[in-house]
Amino acid sequence: MMRISTQVLFESGAASMGELQTSLLKTQQQIAAGRRILTPADDPVASARALEVTQSQSVNTQYGLNRQSATAALTQVEGALSGVTSLMQDVKIAVVAAGNSTLSDTERGYLATELKGRLDELLGLANTRDAQGNYMFSGYQSNTQAFVQTATGATYQGDSGIQLLQVDASRQMAVGNSGQSVFQGGGQDMFKTLTDLINLFQTPGAPVPATLAALSGNVDLALTNVLTVRASVGSRLQELDALNTTGSDRDLQYTQTLSSLQDLDYTKAITQLSQKQLTLEAAQQSFVKVSQLSLFNFL
């Protein structure tokens, strides 16, 4: 038979109630915080993993923001290029009209005036600025005006740099096009073509058909070039849409992973809470009963 000292009886009662209280408090704190992990010690592996998933999620969110910037920039480029397209289509109409041999010098003069307006408009489009005042078609020289008009057309003052954005973990996307490639690429120079046309129409007498045909061919080349660039911009916008979808899928996955790592199963926690409460009450009641048992009560 083991002797029980009276002190041990009280101390072990206090100790076991203390343990139950600590455990009850822990569950209560978990419920109050809504988190399964209160400190890294509760689940070291999950805590470290949660930090990494949080970073992945934050990076993914940042790629989403980058895609927003990319979409905004590309939409602005697309807006300018659609202006350029319809402008060049108007030019094409004027060139076709000029081919009519019944036109008088005066009437060709009207066409020349119209094309002058178109040239100004084209320069305006080529020197479009974004919301922050940056020239969209100057490459890296975004604070320098892209094109300056000359007697024979316009000269490009930007560079061939193209701004890239990190739109996904392994995808850097060009969010612009150098003005040179848009306006002076594809074997033509829009400004020169327009200037040549204006000069041609201002010259008295019907234009030499071969000259007109060559210029008309340049207008076609310009249209093809701008449409090619637009197609590339469009496909980039489409890619951004697709990346947005996978990005938000991934965000959902990260949220779910984080939730399974950190979040509390409330049903389980509340069941545990009432269970522990019951145990503590039982321990308290039994302690009171046992500690009252003393031979001295009968002396």
Next chain:
Amino acid sequence: MATNILSIGQSALAAAQAGLNTTGHNIANASTPGYSRQVVIQGTANAQNFGFGFMGQGTEISTIQRVYSDFLGVQVQSAQASSSGLGNYYTQIQQINNMLADPAAGISPALQNFFSGVQDVASNPTSMPSRQAALSAAQTLASSLNSMAGRLDEISQGVNSQVQSSISAINTYAQQIAQLNDSIGKAQRATGQPPNDLLDKRDQVVLDLSKEIKATVVKQGDGSYNVFIGNGQSLVVGTATSTLVPVASPTNPGQIDVAYKASNGNVIPLGSSSLVGGNLGGLVDFRTKSLAPAQNALGRVAIGLASNFNAQHQAGFDLNGVAGGAFFTVPSPVVGANSGNAGTAVMGASISNANALTTSDYTLRYDGTNYTLTRLSDNAVTTFATFPQTVDGVDLNLTSGAAVAGDSFLIRPTVNGASGFGVAITDPAKFAAAGQTGAVGDNSNALLLAKLQTTNTLGNGTTTIQGAYSQLVSEVGNKTRELGVTSSAADNLLSEATNSQQSRSGVNLDEEATNLLRYQQAYQAAGKVMSIASQLFDVLLSIGR
């Protein structure tokens, strides 16, 4: 004949009274810490030969004995030392664990915000607000790292002051044990009987001492205790004591170490291996195994970020077309020359490759011909005879002077990493986002800077900066969890040992109530014997009347 009965009755009365006294003493001390119940050892008095046989002469008390087992006592002391040691380590590490607990307040969100800011600059390289936001996020990150380093420093100051109070407690206990050795010896020599309450008091002081450090007690032939600590350093020998003294660490003056002052006045530093168990052992364990590694790990995160970011930043050009400068200030390694060095050598250490850094400290020793560099985390040794040397990304150099045999240095590459981390630029235009000069819209360097967030750079290219921080969190979490388990196991062991000791030595009030009744009855019976003896005497007197 009647006088004989009277004296027998009187001896019984005295024995019953002693029993009642002892029972009362037991009841009174039922909850006195360290008290062992006492019992009256009673025997028959020498019988007298009357010719027809030996007639009993009543009872006598041979001694009052305390019920105490040396074996169980030693078990409790040793369980107490390991329980206090682990318990204190657990309490200390919880401070770091709690500091890392809130995922919304740690380094992670600051690090993520900073890199978001860099990405924002990549999206808008010419925007001053974006650049300013990135700089502000860098400032926030710097102050998070600084404040976490400050908190760790506070904890280390706390350890210093606790080491000092533990040392003074140990010295006080040593003196008390020596005094009790003296009093017990005197009492025993004077009476030949054990001074039970003094013995209890001494065992209790030894138990209190075990709360501070693991102590070995060797009981001497005369009953006095000799107490040893560590690797056999004597703390108490008979009535003489030695003391522990707090000393500034010879290689790291900000740290309070423990030294042993022998009775001849020599002061010998005690290494962490000889300070085992008890609060002091727990503190020293915590400091060497958890606190210093945590400071170093946080420092490595800071230095890793600063070095890698600076290198990329310096490869770019700012808004004015000027080549990028240092974005962050990179803290330098700390070299502590042993204050006992006889040579004049001044060692220099600098970081040449942050990605090769470990979270360990290093000791450098000179034996007269060769230098031995020991990595403290795994005791890996590098031996060389000349400088410069590069080990784990740290360049070592002999700045000036010369070492002599026996000189040593403590090199701590990353300890100040987080406290010295800062943002070096204040002008948002100086953020080098461009990859070429004179191209304000060029964001290519900003893109490369942003990529550093997800590139495995640290630990020789095995982990990201965030990953290195997660490692710290996981290491602290794992250690805390482990200590939670081991310290509660040690607590259980202690309470089991205490229970077995108490089951033998503790007071049970029901038992004492029984004894009370028993001795009460014995007292009454003895009284009756005496009253009958008196009546018998009366009969004799009435005959003579």
